[in-house]
Amino acid sequence: MAPSLHPLIDNGITKGREDFPGGKLYCHCPTDKVEVTLSSNVAHNHACGCSKCWKPAGALFSIVAVIPRNNLKVTAHEEKLKIVDESATIQRHACQSCGVHLYGRIETEHPFKGLDFVHVELSDTKGWQEPQFAAFVSSIIEQGFNPKGMDEVRSKFKSLGLETYDVLSPPLMDLIATFTAKKTGALPANL
Numbered sequence: 001m002a003p004s005l006h007p008l009i010d011n012g013i014t015k016g017r018e019d020f021p022g023g024k025l026y027c028h029c030p031t032d033k034v035e036v037t038l039s040s041n042v043a044h045n046h047a048c049g050c051s052k053c054w055k056p057a058g059a060l061f062s063i064v065a066v067i068p069r070n071n072l073k074v075t076a077h078e079e080k081l082k083i084v085d086e087s088a089t090i091q092r093h094a095c096q097s098c099g100v101h102l103y104g105r106i107e108t109e110h111p112f113k114g115l116d117f118v119h120v121e122l123s124d125t126k127g128w129q130e131p132q133f134a135a136f137v138s139s140i141i142e143q144g145f146n147p148k149g150m151d152e153v154r155s156k157f158k159s160l161g162l163e164t165y166d167v168l169s170p171p172l173m174d175l176i177a178t179f180t181a182k183k184t185g186a187l188p189a190n191l
């Protein structure tokens with residue numbers, strides 16, 4: 001049996017809506033759920049194979065997207081949130097009771113500062129931007145996945161119409177490189 005990449009994509013991808021206005025994310029606690037309100041759709045939604053992003057049990061990949069941090073508010077039970085790893089670039093705020101990551105935020109100088117990382121599967125509404133690509137695919141091996149299965153994993157993504165990358169997608173890599181070039185002076189700061 002093919003391994004589960006993620007329940008949201010295993011059986012095909014449902015397209016989101018261009019005019020989707022956002023919605024609420026909830027942690028997995030049965031009561032007193034942490035609630036996060038997003039006031040827009042997300043962007044750059046993708047499958048991520050890295051070891052740090054939260055994924056549901058049994059899935060090889062997380063599905064993670066970004067949203068401007070001003071469009072994200074914790075609207076209930078913020079007291080349950082704790083940063084998973086203070087030393088990581090992305091400060092992932094997880095519910096201490098159920099372990100779900102509600103949002104990841106960057107506080108240091110970084111090309112993605114100002115964008116929060118979120119998992120739209122924590123919402124019960126439909127219409128969020130669908131996954132656009134798969135990132136950090138080779139990273140699943142670091143978590144114990146047999147490298148012999150990688151062709152099958154990459155083929156499955158391709159059959160779903162998702163390009164696979166071992167870091168991030170070209171537009172995101174270009175953003176990172178442009179940020180670096182402006183810092184070193186290789187490109188003008190006002191480009």
Ligand SMILES: N[C@@H](CCC(=O)N[C@@H](CSCO)C(=O)NCC(=O)O)C(=O)O
Nearest residue numbers: 048049050051052053088089090139142
């Ligand atoms: N092989 C490593 C990769 C970890 C990694 O660099 N993850 C990325 C992507 S997360 C969402 O796309 C990243 O930006 N991490 C910064 C951070 O987590 O703070 C592994 O698998 O651990």
Ligand SMILES: [Zn+2]
Nearest residue numbers: 027029095098
């Ligand atoms: Zn919880």
Ligand SMILES: [Zn+2]
Nearest residue numbers: 048050052053
């Ligand atoms: Zn990740």
